[in-house]
Amino acid sequence: MRKVLIVYYSLYGNTYKMALEVAEGVKEAGCEPVIRTVPELIPQEIIDSREDMKRGKELQKDVPLVTLDDFREAIAIAFGTPTRFGVVSAQLKNQIDRLSPLWQEGALEGKPAGIFVSTSTLHGGQEMTIFSLLPAILHLGMVFVGVPYSVKELFFTKGGGSPYGPSHVAGPDNQREIDPEERAILRAFGKRLAEIGLKLSA
Numbered sequence: 001m002r003k004v005l006i007v008y009y010s011l012y013g014n015t016y017k018m019a020l021e022v023a024e025g026v027k028e029a030g031c032e033p034v035i036r037t038v039p040e041l042i043p044q045e046i047i048d049s050r051e052d053m054k055r056g057k058e059l060q061k062d063v064p065l066v067t068l069d070d071f072r073e074a075i076a077i078a079f080g081t082p083t084r085f086g087v088v089s090a091q092l093k094n095q096i097d098r099l100s101p102l103w104q105e106g107a108l109e110g111k112p113a114g115i116f117v118s119t120s121t122l123h124g125g126q127e128m129t130i131f132s133l134l135p136a137i138l139h140l141g142m143v144f145v146g147v148p149y150s151v152k153e154l155f156f157t158k159g160g161g162s163p164y165g166p167s168h169v170a171g172p173d174n175q176r177e178i179d180p181e182e183r184a185i186l187r188a189f190g191k192r193l194a195e196i197g198l199k200l201s202a
């Protein structure tokens with residue numbers, strides 16, 4: 001079965017839960033979702049001192065760290081990140097900065113890629129965060145995939161989700177669950193990304 005890599009960073013667990021929804025969409029396209037995370041940069045003692053961070057990390061404790069081979073083997077790649085002051089998290093960017101060998105090989109050229117984002121607030125920078133990562137995707141030669149308006153939930157969402165990519169409003173305490181429209185957009189995105197990956201790798 002062809003693999004679709006879903007590589008994300010998450011501190012409180014919301015972006016991780018989004019990755020699980022993207023994975024459901026990937027399965028609908030008949031592909032295998034490969035969920036991977038990236039190295040943490042926050043000192044462990046800070047995480048240990050915060051119940052909310054510990055809870056978020058506990059949820060993801062079995063998710064392996066991504067490898068370069070995960071990127072090589074995937075026919076499509078979804079990148080997930082929380083917003084950090086309107087841009088991509090340092091943790092996900094740090095992983096992308098480790099992709100130089102693949103850039104030199106041209107290993108990612110022609111593969112479809114998209115971005116999903118979690119923020120605390122509705123207008124806290126979801127679209128900006130996606131665009132902050134877009135140059136890296138293009139430098140690596142990947143083909144950017146968003147969400148078209150045939151996904152009707154884009155018209156009705158009161159939380160996240162835009163043509164630029166799926167998103168989720170986690171709320172000020174990071175406790176707001178993924179709502180039905182956000183879920184539908186995440187799944188449609190996973191399915192679309194996998195289907196485009198199948199076409200481009202045929």
Ligand SMILES: Cc1cc2nc3c(=O)[nH]c(=O)nc-3n(C[C@H](O)[C@H](O)[C@H](O)COP(=O)(O)O)c2cc1C
Nearest residue numbers: 010011012013014015082085086118119120121124
């Ligand atoms: C340093 C820092 C900067 C943040 N900047 C923003 C921001 O610009 N806009 C916003 O809505 N939320 C911001 N947040 C909130 C996070 O985006 C939110 O906690 C995150 O989406 C939750 O995702 P997670 O559960 O996967 O960690 C920030 C959080 C931190 C720690």
